[in-house]
Amino acid sequence: MYKVMIVDDEPLFRDYMRSKLDWASHGFRICCEAPNGREALEEASQNDPDLAFIDISMPHIDGLQLAERLKQTHPNMCIVFVTGHSEFDYARKAIRLGVQDYLLKPFNKEEFTATLQRVKQALEDIALASDRTTYSPPKDRIAMEVTDTLSFEAQETIILSLRMREFTAIEDELHRVLQDIRRTDIASDSAHKYLVALLNLCLSFIIESGMTPEQVWGTTFSPEQQLKKFHSWDEAEAWIIELYRKSLRLRENIRPSKSYRLFLSAKTYIRENYHDSELSVEGVAQALFVDPSYLRKVFKKEARISAVDYITYYRMKEAKELLVIGQMKLSTIAEKLGYNDPNYFSKSFKKRFGISPSEFEQLYKK
Structure with missing residues (x-):
């Protein structure tokens, strides 16, 4: 035993x-x-x-x-x-x-x-x-790089996108991070460790949402065993994406409540007005004819983050897209995102992703 x-x-x-x-x-x-x-x-x-x-x-x-x-x-x-x-x-x-x-x-x-x-x-x-053979956890350089990569901006993006129920953003990020590991053999320990990390992120969202893993993949199905059966990265990526999609779909069916509808309306308003430097929780609440304190509670309940954090999240998401395009001054990017002070924008970006906007731009070019 x-x-x-x-x-x-x-x-x-x-x-x-x-x-x-x-x-x-x-x-x-x-x-x-x-x-x-x-x-x-x-x-x-x-x-x-x-x-x-x-x-x-x-x-x-x-x-x-x-x-x-x-x-x-x-x-x-x-x-x-x-x-x-x-x-x-x-x-x-x-x-x-x-x-x-x-x-x-x-x-x-x-x-x-x-x-x-x-x-x-x-x-x-x-x-x-x-x-x-004598078992020991994988310690090769690729495995270490995989863990570091997933624990960097990828986790932040996937986590927040799950909470925001933004599947397109999740799918894009999953595709991006899986591109980084496609150089390895799908059957290697490094690949398995990487896929398990993505699986655990999804599992954590399932648990946080009040669901059980069995609701998503049944009582007899073993996700870890499935990961070992893949013969190509295309197979693995399609399966991981579908797992995330199913988790979000089940989450959507749990609580289509009044507060959830307000949450969706607030997200839409923020997306349409994130470039406004005066954008605030009070302004969003006023536009939706609700009390600011109630809106804050709704965000905590539905997304487990504050409304202010979502505003920052969306601005940072747009910032990455503008930086990828390139050939745009930092002050111009900051202004487009609703930041009057480029230095404050840079600090906010580095706090979110661990690197400055200019470092991110250089890394993307490489």
């Missing part, structure tokens, strides 16, 4: 995980548990678990820090976050740490079973790899 470690600072939840769930029927047994990250590191050293269920918010060492340390000392260990948090910020870090899956509290036994099935398949794959 595979050994499991439970790490959570709530005694009642540890008791529930230990006594109320049928681990044995799935081929698992609990070998140890810990109330915080420090004790978890000691337990892992003594018991060498195959799987760790970890809460994110804990004292001393949080779940993200613990996952990072465990991956260093136990590279073959599978990790599942069990948490009440469903924010993309956690998911983005988890991608880099190699977290296997997520369970959002409260979860039901069907969700628990589906998670164990996916983890069991992953552990079996690791065992097969170990039989063929």
Whole structure:
């Protein structure tokens, strides 16, 4: 049986995980548990678990820090976050740490079973790899570059576009980032790692939206296994794009509410007026005949970002397109985007993407 470690600072939840769930029927047994990250590191050293269920918010060492340390000392260990948090910020870090899956509290036994099935398949794959050769996580330069590329502006663009339900922007960005890795063999570890990162971004959006992975790809389908079956990058790209499309389509069907319709109207107004330097949340609210505080709540509810952040997001999206065209002064671009101060525009761009507008333009030319 595979050994499991439970790490959570709530005694009642540890008791529930230990006594109320049928681990044995799935081929698992609990070998140890810990109330915080420090004790978890000691337990892992003594018991060498195959799987760790970890809460994110804990004292001393949080779940993200613990996952990072465990991956260093136990590279073959599978990790599942069990948490009440469903924010993309956690998911983005988890991608880099190699977290296997997520369970959002409260979860039901069907969700628990589906998670164990996916983890069991992953552990079996690791065992097969170990039989063929000594297993170690891929550390080649291409794999490192892939992770860095995905964690740069691509993640920001995909994340915000998912939240904004802007599929064209998502499709364009997926195509762009997949172009960067097409030089590698589709069956390589580097390619698989890259595709899994994109898969995890989509999975995080599904969870954040109140859906379950099973609603998107069913209870018996294994996305990770599917990724290994592709013979070409065209196949992989088409499948990833369709997965994102289906996730957005299901999300749209969940809540076509009054607040969602207002959210769409506000987005349209911002797109049509982003070049106005006086554009503000108050101005958008006035144009739509609603209270500004209500509009702010709607954006938080529907997109998990503020209305101000969306204005900035859309301006930055347009900025990249203008920079790609080239042959335009920075002051002119800033003015077209509604920025009176080119220096402030540059600072906003660098804060968003990590590089200045001029650096972005040079990188695109290369």
